[in-house]
Amino acid sequence: MSGYTSDPRIRWTEWLPWLAAIAFFFAMPEYLSLGARILIYILTVLSLDLILGYAGIITLGHSAFFGLGAYTAGVLSAKYGLTDPFLQLLAAAVAAAALGMATGAVILRTKALTLLMLTLAITSILLEIANKASWLTGGADGLSGVKTDPILGMFKFDIFGRTAFIYCLIALFIGWLVVRRLIYSPFGAMLTGIRENTVRMHAIGAPVYWRLVLVYTMSATMAGVAGALLTQVNQFVGLNVLGLEPSGDLLVMLILGGVGRLYGAFVGPVVYLIAQDYLAKQYPEYWYFGIGVLLIVVVLFARGGVLGLVDKCLQALSRHRNSAKASAR
Amino acid sequence: MPASALETQKLCKSFGALTVAEDIDFRLEPGARHALIGPNGAGKTTFVNMLTGRIAPSSGRILLGGEDLTKASQAARVSRGLGRTFQVTTLFRSLPVLDNVALAIAERDGVARRMWKPASKYSEIADEAMQLLAKLEIAADARTPVQDLPYGRQRLVEIAIALGLKPKVLLLDEPAAGVPSQDSGRILEVLAALPGDIAILIIEHDMDLVFRFAQRITVLVQGQVLVEGTPQEIAADARVRSVYLGEATHA
Numbered sequence: 001m002s003g004y005t006s007d008p009r010i011r012w013t014e015w016l017p018w019l020a021a022i023a024f025f026f027a028m029p030e031y032l033s034l035g036a037r038i039l040i041y042i043l044t045v046l047s048l049d050l051i052l053g054y055a056g057i058i059t060l061g062h063s064a065f066f067g068l069g070a071y072t073a074g075v076l077s078a079k080y081g082l083t084d085p086f087l088q089l090l091a092a093a094v095a096a097a098a099l100g101m102a103t104g105a106v107i108l109r110t111k112a113l114t115l116l117m118l119t120l121a122i123t124s125i126l127l128e129i130a131n132k133a134s135w136l137t138g139g140a141d142g143l144s145g146v147k148t149d150p151i152l153g154m155f156k157f158d159i160f161g162r163t164a165f166i167y168c169l170i171a172l173f174i175g176w177l178v179v180r181r182l183i184y185s186p187f188g189a190m191l192t193g194i195r196e197n198t199v200r201m202h203a204i205g206a207p208v209y210w211r212l213v214l215v216y217t218m219s220a221t222m223a224g225v226a227g228a229l230l231t232q233v234n235q236f237v238g239l240n241v242l243g244l245e246p247s248g249d250l251l252v253m254l255i256l257g258g259v260g261r262l263y264g265a266f267v268g269p270v271v272y273l274i275a276q277d278y279l280a281k282q283y284p285e286y287w288y289f290g291i292g293v294l295l296i297v298v299v300l301f302a303r304g305g306v307l308g309l310v311d312k313c314l315q316a317l318s319r320h321r322n323s324a325k326a327s328a329r
Numbered sequence: 330m331p332a333s334a335l336e337t338q339k340l341c342k343s344f345g346a347l348t349v350a351e352d353i354d355f356r357l358e359p360g361a362r363h364a365l366i367g368p369n370g371a372g373k374t375t376f377v378n379m380l381t382g383r384i385a386p387s388s389g390r391i392l393l394g395g396e397d398l399t400k401a402s403q404a405a406r407v408s409r410g411l412g413r414t415f416q417v418t419t420l421f422r423s424l425p426v427l428d429n430v431a432l433a434i435a436e437r438d439g440v441a442r443r444m445w446k447p448a449s450k451y452s453e454i455a456d457e458a459m460q461l462l463a464k465l466e467i468a469a470d471a472r473t474p475v476q477d478l479p480y481g482r483q484r485l486v487e488i489a490i491a492l493g494l495k496p497k498v499l500l501l502d503e504p505a506a507g508v509p510s511q512d513s514g515r516i517l518e519v520l521a522a523l524p525g526d527i528a529i530l531i532i533e534h535d536m537d538l539v540f541r542f543a544q545r546i547t548v549l550v551q552g553q554v555l556v557e558g559t560p561q562e563i564a565a566d567a568r569v570r571s572v573y574l575g576e577a578t579h580a
Contacts, residue, residue: 005427
């Protein structure tokens, strides 16, 4: 879908997620807090898709950036009195970018399983730091007392989540614009080249390693901002934003939606979080079982995730129509 | 002596006790049509991989246009004019043919780093790629994913990518390998039509192709240069015959 032969114009179907979000805002005012959380996860999964779906960097450590962003915003607010929402986002972005660049520069010289283990190690280390440094992070109890000023001095975070939802929607919209631009650009085409054939990419003179460090840093920055948004919306940070579990959740969301398709990042978190919300109410002890079954079904029967399935159905439909036309003649 | 297009001096490579290249002195003149031949396991591909920087030599020097690039990265060598094709097609399989070539042209032009304007708006890249495909007579496949092409045409895409880099030196690693014989003529036509100012080193098993294409031939045996000369000299050389026809003729 990206590259030198593709049409970069925005198709009408690409507006559907935004229409759906606005419709959701008016139709389901009692679910806006869940909605805001979904939007935040979409932003995070979008950043994951950029490195995993496009550049082909496999990672179990994406929560490191999400969690660092969340804790940066939280600590600065609760311990140092920095309550401006945009400054919190900026600080989270800078911290996550620095971590992305520093760790990327080391681990992106490796690939496959080694890379996977290193990414996992980094987020596990951060989890342990957040756990042990309880004077700063609140440790296992989490960090409460996070305050964020009204946005632009006007819009207070209300208990219904109305401000939070619109705020996150705008953040996601900007993130989507940036990622979409990026993947349709020559840089995005080049990333696809790295994923498709790294050996060939070296042979046409691309400095593959530096390009990977760059895109990894960009993705980390986005995930850091998303983490800060979560802290602002929840007014709380806990250990559950770091380590293997949230990384796995992000990966499952992306796989459910469809890897490397841009909008898989939109569909996956919706399916995952709604299923989680529903299952957790119905079967509080066994909800992960339901998620597991969902994942198995998708991986076995719908390679390419929900969007891959939609593609297949549309193709089958158009084939059916064509053959119907042909037989009518 | 004028600067060579590509030169190696006492190039060695060993993996532990196994020596796969030993004191290779090799010179490729500007605009040359040079072939590297040798039996299986002679170290031809290792030699090419050292030239392109995929593996580092144990000792010795590599000069490209007189400049020492022994320790340079693959990317640095490509930007100084070293292009290659692979023995086994190494393409962006799911991407259209045009994109395969456009990625190479974009790297050469420095466009590949651009992050904002859509790739398809860089029409000069796509135009150049189309011209190249037209020259190789595969323009009709421009929008087909490479993996859907017959193997013979995939080999042509392999050559098109290398040409997209506008190389001064082109290393062709068995360009006709795996191609059905009725299609290998087409590849030879393409090779014969390559611009005369590109120095070409071809590694090939197909002796017919080698003798029709090359002006000079180097024979590599067990990591060492056995002999170098014109096709007539090589064809007449008793040592080369014994290597190719087996040890039995020694006796």
